[in-house]
Amino acid sequence: MEPQLSWYLALSAVLFTIGVAGVIIKRNIIAMFMCIELMLNAVNLTFVAFASFLQDVTGQLFVFIVMTVAAAEAAVGLGIIIAIFRNRESLDVDDASILKL
């Protein structure tokens, strides 16, 4: 039996849900960051599944662009995390609840 499109969509939805729950539950800012990466990957899986089942290359192109955005997000996000840690000596998001550094 071949895997159907709906299987991939279900797997992607489960991964995305785990990512959302992680962002809400986790308090460590780096762990939240990794959960966001998880959500991006779930979306990528949907793109690739549709690209494969519809025989269209567009979905894979946008996966490529999503990966670029994720790389840029990693660079800037980790820079922000380092800046917050220098000011607060903590990675707990509750300690960074005011904008003033």
Added chain:
Amino acid sequence: MLALLFILFGALAIGCALAVVAQRNPLYSAISLIGVFISLACLYVMLAAPFIAAVQVIVYAGAIMVLVVFVIMLLNVEQEERRRTRLRFLVPTAVVLAAILIAEVAFMLVSVQDFRVIPSEGAPDIGVTHSIGPALFTHYLLPFEITSILLLMAIVGAMTLARRARLLPPNARVVPGAQQLPLSIVDPNAAPDDLRVVEADTADEAARILGIKGLRNQSRQD
């Protein structure tokens, strides 16, 4: 056979994703996340997307996760503390939201059951580099160029955020008001490269906090 592989890698991805959320140590979360990336790369190969699978391993499991692990080790992160009482409502909220999302997905799967896939003809080499390149540089050139601008902004932003505060020249003046002062300005005896920061309303208050008698003349307020 393919179904067995799908179940294997899908279960691996879900298990690793759950471990990402469940682990308290961020480093273990990072390792689990690499497991998710690798199993997703295997799924991409099954979906006839070898190029995306390779990029997934190189960019995600390679570059991004190395960056994350570097930051975890640089900041010497300890284990996540137990949740404080005022945040206890967040876990039920997360569970309820996840249940709603799963219900939506179940509804979608029921309605997508009779979704007929109509593959376009004459494109058997979807997913190899040979077919991605021309499309990327002709029809989707604009998103490609916008991505390059985004990367440039990311480079500049990361440099701006991560650099250390510049030392002020000796004739710098302290403006009135709440501020953070480098110790080397407030305390004349401090080493000039002392980058510790004092938070104070005025320079005099900073001196009082530090227990320093004299201020540098130049750093007095006008």
